[in-house]
Amino acid sequence: MTGELVGIGVGPGDPELLTLKAVRRLGEMEVIAxxxxxxxxxxxxxxxxxHLPAGARRLAFQAPMHAEAAVRRAFYxxxxxxxxxELAAGRKVGFPCLGDPLFYGSFGPVMARLAPRFPCSVVPGxxxxxxxxxxxxxLLARGDDGLLVLPATLPDTELAARLRTTECAAVLKVGRHLPRMRRLLAGLEPAFEAWIASRVGTAEEHLAPLEAFRDTVAPYMSLLLLRRRTAPPR
Amino acid sequence: MTGELVGIGVGPGDPELLTLKAVRRLGEMEVIAxxxxxxxxxxxxxxxxxHLPAGARRLAFQAPMHAEAAVRRAFYxxxxxxxxxELAAGRKVGFPCLGDPLFYGSFGPVMARLAPRFPCSVVPGxxxxxxxxxxxxxLLARGDDGLLVLPATLPDTELAARLRTTECAAVLKVGRHLPRMRRLLAGLEPAFEAWIASRVGTAEEHLAPLEAFRDTVAPYMSLLLLRRRTAPPR
Structure with a gap:
C-alpha cells in the first residue's frame, strides 16, 4: 500500500473544462490538499x-502573505x-490546481519536496x-509565430525588451499592474493589439479590447493577449 | 435555425484528456470537418x-503539401x-483539433474566413x-519566470536571440530540426537544461533528457522543454 501525490489541473474556471482524467482521478482521492x-x-x-468521494478529507494550509523567500520555503x-x-500512511492525496499544475501556481514547490520520496503524478489542465x-x-499563435508568456510583475525594461522579440504574447498577473502595462504598450515599437480577458468561463467573465477597458485595476484572474500589429497576413 | 462552427480542442493525444465540454459539444455535431x-x-x-452521434457526417479535405501561400489561401x-x-443550411459543424484550436494548427484560417458570417465558438483544449x-x-514556469514558445522552423539567429531572453521555453515542430536544435543549444550562453517529449499520452510516449536521446530526427508530435540552468533556487 503506497500513497500517491496527484497534482490535478482543474482548468481555467469553467467546471465543464475539467478533463475526463481529472474527474476520474478526483474520484479516487482520499485526501484533498x-x-x-x-x-x-x-x-x-x-x-x-x-467529483470527490463522500469520505474525502480536506487539508487546507494558510500561506503567509507577502513573505520573504525563507518564510515561504519554511511554509512549503x-x-x-x-x-x-498522509502519503507515508498509504493515502492518495490530490492537489487541485486552477489551470495547469505546472504552469505557474503553487504545486511546483510541493512536488519538488515530495516527488523524490513518493509516487507523484500530474494531470495536465x-x-x-x-x-x-x-x-x-x-488566434493565439500560428505558423512560425513565437508566443511569449510573461508575468506583469517583471520590470518595465524586461517586459519591453522581451515583447520586442515576439509576434504574440500573454501577460499574466495583471491586477494592479494594469496602468503600467497600458503605458508600456502605448510606447512600444512595433505596436501590439491588446485584449483583456477576466474571469473567463465564470458568471463574471469580461472580455474587451484593452483600449475599451476603463478600470485602473484588472480583476483577479485577468490576462492580456497581445498580437503584433505588423504581422503579415497569411 | 442557424448553423454553428465549433472549434473543439481534443487535447494532446490521450483520449482521457478530453474536457467534459468537448464531449458534450461533440455529441451535438451534425458534421465533422x-x-x-x-x-x-x-x-x-x-x-x-x-463521442460523435451515430448520424454525424464527415467532411475531410486534402490540403496541398508544401504549397506556396497563394495555394494555401485558395485551399482554405x-x-x-x-x-x-453546411452552416448556411443550419447545421452544427465541429472542427476537432489536437491540442487547442487557437494554439497553432489549422483551425485559425478556417475560423478567420467563417466567423464574420456565422456563429462560431471555440472549446479550448x-x-x-x-x-x-x-x-x-x-515545472514549466514559476513565479516571475517568462515562458517562450517557439517553432523550430525559425532561423538559428532568431531562436538563439529569443532564447537568451527567457527562463523557460518550449520548442515545437522539432522533427528534422533536431540536430540543428542540439547544436544551437550546445553553443548557447546562458545554458539550458533540455528534455524531449514525444507522442505524450499515446502508447508510443517517449520522454528523455535531450542528451540521452540519440536519434537524429524527432518523431512527429515531439517537443523540447528547456529551463535555464542558472535559474536561482526558490
Missing amino acids: SIASDRAAPVAERIVAP DEVADRIGE VTALQAASAALRL | SIASDRAAPVAERIVAP DEVADRIGE VTALQAASAALRL
Missing part, C-alpha cells in the same frame, strides 16, 4: 467538489511534511491562456 | 469517434466555402506543452 489563502482556492474548490516545508505523513483566446476567438 | 492530410488528423479522429477559401454551405510537462513532472 490546498493552499486556502490562495485566491484561486475557492474557485478550484467549487469545481472539484461534485511544513506543507510537504504534513502531506508526506486547460490554462487561462487557452480559455481567454477561445472566449475572444483570437 | 477535418484536414485529412494533416498528420494530427488520425489521432484526433480516434479521440473523437466514441475552398474549405470555408464547403463548410459555409489541453496543449502538448502541458501534457509534456506533466509527463516529465517538470
Whole structure:
C-alpha cells in the first residue's frame, strides 16, 4: 500500500473544462490538499467538489502573505511534511490546481519536496491562456509565430525588451499592474493589439479590447493577449 | 435555425484528456470537418469517434503539401466555402483539433474566413506543452519566470536571440530540426537544461533528457522543454 501525490489541473474556471482524467482521478482521492489563502482556492474548490468521494478529507494550509523567500520555503516545508505523513500512511492525496499544475501556481514547490520520496503524478489542465483566446476567438499563435508568456510583475525594461522579440504574447498577473502595462504598450515599437480577458468561463467573465477597458485595476484572474500589429497576413 | 462552427480542442493525444465540454459539444455535431492530410488528423479522429452521434457526417479535405501561400489561401477559401454551405443550411459543424484550436494548427484560417458570417465558438483544449510537462513532472514556469514558445522552423539567429531572453521555453515542430536544435543549444550562453517529449499520452510516449536521446530526427508530435540552468533556487 503506497500513497500517491496527484497534482490535478482543474482548468481555467469553467467546471465543464475539467478533463475526463481529472474527474476520474478526483474520484479516487482520499485526501484533498490546498493552499486556502490562495485566491484561486475557492474557485478550484467549487469545481472539484461534485467529483470527490463522500469520505474525502480536506487539508487546507494558510500561506503567509507577502513573505520573504525563507518564510515561504519554511511554509512549503511544513506543507510537504504534513502531506508526506498522509502519503507515508498509504493515502492518495490530490492537489487541485486552477489551470495547469505546472504552469505557474503553487504545486511546483510541493512536488519538488515530495516527488523524490513518493509516487507523484500530474494531470495536465486547460490554462487561462487557452480559455481567454477561445472566449475572444483570437488566434493565439500560428505558423512560425513565437508566443511569449510573461508575468506583469517583471520590470518595465524586461517586459519591453522581451515583447520586442515576439509576434504574440500573454501577460499574466495583471491586477494592479494594469496602468503600467497600458503605458508600456502605448510606447512600444512595433505596436501590439491588446485584449483583456477576466474571469473567463465564470458568471463574471469580461472580455474587451484593452483600449475599451476603463478600470485602473484588472480583476483577479485577468490576462492580456497581445498580437503584433505588423504581422503579415497569411 | 442557424448553423454553428465549433472549434473543439481534443487535447494532446490521450483520449482521457478530453474536457467534459468537448464531449458534450461533440455529441451535438451534425458534421465533422477535418484536414485529412494533416498528420494530427488520425489521432484526433480516434479521440473523437466514441463521442460523435451515430448520424454525424464527415467532411475531410486534402490540403496541398508544401504549397506556396497563394495555394494555401485558395485551399482554405475552398474549405470555408464547403463548410459555409453546411452552416448556411443550419447545421452544427465541429472542427476537432489536437491540442487547442487557437494554439497553432489549422483551425485559425478556417475560423478567420467563417466567423464574420456565422456563429462560431471555440472549446479550448489541453496543449502538448502541458501534457509534456506533466509527463516529465517538470515545472514549466514559476513565479516571475517568462515562458517562450517557439517553432523550430525559425532561423538559428532568431531562436538563439529569443532564447537568451527567457527562463523557460518550449520548442515545437522539432522533427528534422533536431540536430540543428542540439547544436544551437550546445553553443548557447546562458545554458539550458533540455528534455524531449514525444507522442505524450499515446502508447508510443517517449520522454528523455535531450542528451540521452540519440536519434537524429524527432518523431512527429515531439517537443523540447528547456529551463535555464542558472535559474536561482526558490
